[in-house]
Amino acid sequence: MEFGGRYRMGASRMRVWQVLNDPDMLKAAIPGCNLIAWSGPDTLDLEIKVNLGLMHPTFQGELALSNIVPAESYTLSGRGKGGMLGLAEGSADVVLFGTGEETILTFTAHGGASGQIMKLGKALVGNSAQRIIDGFFTRMGKAAGIEVTPIEG
Numbered sequence: 748m749e750f751g752g753r754y755r756m757g758a759s760r761m762r763v764w765q766v767l768n769d770p771d772m773l774k775a776a777i778p779g780c781n782l783i784a785w786s787g788p789d790t791l792d793l794e795i796k797v798n799l800g801l802m803h804p805t806f807q808g809e810l811a812l813s814n815i816v817p818a819e820s821y822t823l824s825g826r827g828k829g830g831m832l833g834l835a836e837g838s839a840d841v842v843l844f845g846t847g848e849e850t851i852l853t854f855t856a857h858g859g860a861s862g863q864i865m866k867l868g869k870a871l872v873g874n875s876a877q878r879i880i881d882g883f884f885t886r887m888g889k890a891a892g893i894e895v896t897p898i899e900g
């Protein structure tokens with residue numbers, strides 16, 4: 748499954764970068780996030796309760812940052828276990844463009860799941876994931892005091 752989007756952010760690339768790497772801001776932006784904390788220089792532990800419509804599994808896992816170019820881009824990879832529902836994993840490329848007090852953020856994610864999660868259907872899981880991604884950037888902006896506008900197309 749693939750997801751993504753482009754967002755206009757009313758802040759400098761450095762400010763957006765700082766927010767993207769602040770566990771408190773991330774926790775405020777991720778629905779159902781019970782825990783997100785740095786566990787190493789490029790890794791975060793994560794616990795999140797996901798709303799999949801009829802089911803609300805809690806996933807525990809780790810996020811790893813790679814291909815890091817400060818204030819420009821990184822790849823975020825993660826894997827989480829949702830108990831009897833199985834495993835979910837994915838990666839996302841985040842790229843920041845812009846100068847001055849405006850930044851364009853592009854987000855491209857690839858993900859998948861195993862076991863019972865896929866039995867729920869790709870459409871249900873895909874729609875939930877895309878809603879989470881779209882809402883994440885809006886909530887992140889609100890928590891940081893940054894205006895965020897999705898860019899269509």
